[in-house]
Amino acid sequence: MDDNRIKEILVVCDRSTEINRHMMEIIYKAKTIAMESGHLVSVLYTGNKNKDIVKGFSQCGADILISGTSPNKIGMWQFSDLVTRWIKKRKPQLVLFQSTEFGKDIAAIISARFEAGLTADCMDIFYDITNGFRFMRAAICDSVIAQIHCINCTMNIGTVKEGVFEICKLDRTWKMEMIPFSVEEDNTYERETCLHMSKEEQIKKEINMKEYSTVFCIGRGASSPECVEGIFALAKKYNACVVGTRPVIEEGIIEKERQVGQSGKSISPKLYIGFGVFGASQHLVGIRNAKKIIAINHDPKAPIFDYADYSMVADVKDILDKL
Amino acid sequence: MEKKIERIVLCIKPVKTDLLFQNSNADGEAFSMNPYELKALENLIKLKRNGEERFCLTCICMGDKKAKSILRRALSMGADEGILISDSIFAGSDTVATTYILQKAVEKLGNVKMIVCGVKTIDGETGQVPLGLCERLGFPFLVNGNEILKVKDTSVIYKYRNEKETKIMESKLPAVMKYRDFKMDLPIISLAAIKKGKKKEILLFDSKNMEIDPKRCGIKGSKTKVIEIKNKYNKKEKRKLEGNIQEMVEIIINLLGEGEEKKEGDFG
Numbered sequence: 001m002d003d004n005r006i007k008e009i010l011v012v013c014d015r016s017t018e019i020n021r022h023m024m025e026i027i028y029k030a031k032t033i034a035m036e037s038g039h040l041v042s043v044l045y046t047g048n049k050n051k052d053i054v055k056g057f058s059q060c061g062a063d064i065l066i067s068g069t070s071p072n073k074i075g076m077w078q079f080s081d082l083v084t085r086w087i088k089k090r091k092p093q094l095v096l097f098q099s100t101e102f103g104k105d106i107a108a109i110i111s112a113r114f115e116a117g118l119t120a121d122c123m124d125i126f127y128d129i130t131n132g133f134r135f136m137r138a139a140i141c142d143s144v145i146a147q148i149h150c151i152n153c154t155m156n157i158g159t160v161k162e163g164v165f166e167i168c169k170l171d172r173t174w175k176m177e178m179i180p181f182s183v184e185e186d187n188t189y190e191r192e193t194c195l196h197m198s199k200e201e202q203i204k205k206e207i208n209m210k211e212y213s214t215v216f217c218i219g220r221g222a223s224s225p226e227c228v229e230g231i232f233a234l235a236k237k238y239n240a241c242v243v244g245t246r247p248v249i250e251e252g253i254i255e256k257e258r259q260v261g262q263s264g265k266s267i268s269p270k271l272y273i274g275f276g277v278f279g280a281s282q283h284l285v286g287i288r289n290a291k292k293i294i295a296i297n298h299d300p301k302a303p304i305f306d307y308a309d310y311s312m313v314a315d316v317k318d319i320l321d322k323l
Numbered sequence: 324m325e326k327k328i329e330r331i332v333l334c335i336k337p338v339k340t341d342l343l344f345q346n347s348n349a350d351g352e353a354f355s356m357n358p359y360e361l362k363a364l365e366n367l368i369k370l371k372r373n374g375e376e377r378f379c380l381t382c383i384c385m386g387d388k389k390a391k392s393i394l395r396r397a398l399s400m401g402a403d404e405g406i407l408i409s410d411s412i413f414a415g416s417d418t419v420a421t422t423y424i425l426q427k428a429v430e431k432l433g434n435v436k437m438i439v440c441g442v443k444t445i446d447g448e449t450g451q452v453p454l455g456l457c458e459r460l461g462f463p464f465l466v467n468g469n470e471i472l473k474v475k476d477t478s479v480i481y482k483y484r485n486e487k488e489t490k491i492m493e494s495k496l497p498a499v500m501k502y503r504d505f506k507m508d509l510p511i512i513s514l515a516a517i518k519k520g521k522k523k524e525i526l527l528f529d530s531k532n533m534e535i536d537p538k539r540c541g542i543k544g545s546k547t548k549v550i551e552i553k554n555k556y557n558k559k560e561k562r563k564l565e566g567n568i569q570e571m572v573e574i575i576i577n578l579l580g581e582g583e584e585k586k587e588g589d590f591g
């Protein structure tokens with residue numbers, strides 16, 4: 001009986017109180033895989049539940065919603081135990097987590113606990129009958145894409161960053177199965193105590209880069225006050241979001257929230273224009289999902305040109321003057 | 324009787340130097356310290372220098388024999404012990420296998436009150452090691468720190484900073500810390516310090532003296548396998564423009580026009 005049970009893909013949502021875009025992207029991706037592989041998509045969720053939230057899960061492709069509202073913020077070890085419990089029950093072949101700090105932590109714990117292969121920050125996932133699941137991820141500092149296959153284990157784990165996959169709402173007529181559970185309060189493990197806390201002086205405005213289809217990136221080659229001013233003016237005109245490379249953020253030219261790359265955010269705009277950006281792999285990793293890339297750099301050998309759709313060998317200033 | 328001095332273990336990942344310094348001159352060595360661990364190392368050494376903190380700072384580094392130079396540098400900077408974890412059968416280990424090997428190393432060392440790992444490595448492994456290690460060793464605490472402020476007998480005080488707040492936290496030990504701060508430029512080490520560092524021995528841990536199960540490490544013990552590597556970004560239209568600024572500007576304006584959409588936003 002156990003062997004011919006329907007196979008499952010389990011999507012584990014972070015401990016947020018609401019359904020969010022990131023969860024939906026992963027669930028929809030899981031559904032797309034499942035439609036080819038014949039898996040079911042189950043979702044483990046510990047946030048609040050109401051009609052709209054349930055509908056949200058259903059619309060992006062969940063077949064089974066395993067949910068229980070946790071009384072307050074559930075700790076890392078307790079959450080791991082919860083996931084462990086449901087993995088043992090459902091025996092999924094693939095478990096997907098959100099690539100957030102929390103999701104990645106849990107994924108790593110589960111990987112060690114079940115001795116299961118883990119591919120972090122997947123850019124794509126495929127399934128075929130002979131090979132099972134295959135994961136694509138950037139490797140060697142994003143210069144190449146590696147195709148990864150899990151071996152010697154029955155369960156595969158992957159984490160997925162926000163913005164990697166698209167959401168599409170399904171116009172569905174089938175029913176989603178609901179499996180409730182309860183989470184007890186348990187503080188046995190969380191024994192960190194906060195001795196002192198200070199808020200950062202200015203509470204900065206949350207910049208939602210995801211909402212912009214055009215992004216201008218300031219690199220060190222465009223960090224002079226005139227260039228920065230020019231880029232901001234242009235951004236206003238075309239409703240673009242301004243982001244920057246790490247050195248530009250470190251020099252305080254623009255806010256930390258606007259850093260794109262390995263230690264910043266990943267973005268997937270329709271159009272990215274890099275002004276004086278060198279193209280270090282730590283930066284490129286954040287823009288690999290940009291649909292179109294224009295790079296302006298006066299050095300014809302700048303590595304960003306290898307990734308750009310439009311390589312413009314020119315001085316940033318000359319271009320800005322004419323725009 | 325006096326208590327034995329306990330260890331703080333810093334796990335240093337060797338990364339290819341040319342990944343680290345792409346836009347500047349590398350310093351000759353094939354491998355460098357991952358920038359997060361470099362920062363943690365300086366932090367811990369400073370604590371030792373400042374006095375009261377009593378712990379043995381042990382740097383462990385798993386990798387190629389060439390990575391030995393990294394440990395040598397750590398010892399010159401002020402670490403107490405350097406352990407190179409190296410064996411041909413370890414090659415190709417993924418995180419499942421790596422955390423197993425590191426677990427064995429920590430157990431062999433014994434007397435460990437805290438393990439510090441960089442939150443990630445610049446060559447793309449995304450911080451699964453500290454978690455897996457914590458899980459395998461059964462350490463009860465996993466903390467995120469930007470700076471270690473004080474190591475006490477049974478607890479550690481550290482700073483945690485994110486976009487919204489800075490917290491001074493205290494956690495009980497034994498703990499694994501994910502160290503979140505990094506540093507890119509190498510510190511300059513005096514000749515005297517280099518000499519002193521050279522006197523310290525670097526121990527080699529291998530599969531035999533750690534009593535490793537060969538089936539659980541290297542490619543055999545790994546749960547993931549890279550089946551194909553492709554150069555990325557095969558882009559559709561690729562145009563290189565040189566010289567004609569006017570043409571470039573026109574292209575940009577055209578593309579910007581296409582991208583212009585409903586969304587209103589304000590910032591700046």
Ligand SMILES: Cc1cc2nc3c(=O)[nH]c(=O)nc-3n(C[C@H](O)[C@H](O)[C@H](O)COP(=O)(O)OP(=O)(O)OC[C@H]3O[C@@H](n4cnc5c(N)ncnc54)[C@H](O)[C@@H]3O)c2cc1C
Pocket residue numbers: 218219220221222244245246247248259260261262263264265275276277278279280281282283296297298299302314315316317343346358445505507
């Ligand atoms: C652990 C770690 C994490 C990191 N995380 C990130 C990250 O999240 N994001 C990030 O961006 N970086 C990150 N970095 C840094 C990264 O390695 C690079 O140093 C950085 O991206 C380079 O920024 P840049 O391109 O602006 O500057 P530079 O490397 O200085 O390049 C400037 C470019 O501008 C060109 N230029 C100069 N003047 C002009 C002009 N007038 N007109 C046209 N072109 C001009 C130059 O030819 C050059 O190519 C990280 C590094 C490490 C070690």
